[in-house]
Amino acid sequence: MTTTRTRWTIAAAAGTAVAAVVGFVAATTRDDAPDTVTFAVFAAMTLPFAVALVAIGLDRTEHPEQAEESIESQWTTRASSGAFYDTIVAMGVTVFVASVLDWNALPLWIFVLLGLADMSARLVILQRREG
Amino acid sequence: MHNRLRVLREEAGLSQSECADALGVSRQTVISIEKGHFDPRLSLAFRIGRLFDVAVDEVFTPED
Numbered sequence: 001m002t003t004t005r006t007r008w009t010i011a012a013a014a015g016t017a018v019a020a021v022v023g024f025v026a027a028t029t030r031d032d033a034p035d036t037v038t039f040a041v042f043a044a045m046t047l048p049f050a051v052a053l054v055a056i057g058l059d060r061t062e063h064p065e066q067a068e069e070s071i072e073s074q075w076t077t078r079a080s081s082g083a084f085y086d087t088i089v090a091m092g093v094t095v096f097v098a099s100v101l102d103w104n105a106l107p108l109w110i111f112v113l114l115g116l117a118d119m120s121a122r123l124v125i126l127q128r129r130e131g
Numbered sequence: 132m133h134n135r136l137r138v139l140r141e142e143a144g145l146s147q148s149e150c151a152d153a154l155g156v157s158r159q160t161v162i163s164i165e166k167g168h169f170d171p172r173l174s175l176a177f178r179i180g181r182l183f184d185v186a187v188d189e190v191f192t193p194e195d
Contacts, residue, residue, distance in 0.1 A: 069172050069174065
């Protein structure tokens with residue numbers, strides 16, 4: 001099993017490499033800003049998520065409980081399925097409104113934020129109601 | 132499902148944390164089972180039965 005320090009060191013190195021690759025690809029394909037700016041923005045935005053993903057992937061800590069037998073797992077499942085339903089409905093309504101009002105561009109990132117916020121709110125409510 | 136987890140746990144003199152550790156689940160899971168908010172899977176139900184040395188149907192009974 002890797003130590004915590006080793007795991008985060010590997011995660012930082014691998015995450016930086018991934019962020020650099022994403023930044024490089026963005027800089028070579030996009031032409032809406034100077035390459036250095038595009039590289040810096042995309043690499044910086046990618047870095048924390050890449051580091052976190054690698055760190056999670058390297059975590060081999062043995063957790064005492066079996067996830068599917070925990071109430072926390074059930075809360076997560078219920079919150080995510082509810083948020084998914086809400087997001088689909090919101091997207092459907094927005095597409096309808098956009099077609100009526102002849103909007104050309106739909107900001108999809110809003111639905112990502114909506115879904116995450118919805119799931120977080122549902123988790124908090126479930127924990128307070130049943131916890 | 133009705134369950135007698137709280138009664139069995141208290142008879143055995145276990146705290147919720149000790150019971151959770153013995154079953155390999157979180158304390159929150161034990162609390163939720165005792166409140167009737169969470170029906171555990173069969174494998175956990177059998178572990179509960181083994182922990183208190185009773186049959187599963189002495190812990191869990193269906194609501195009629």
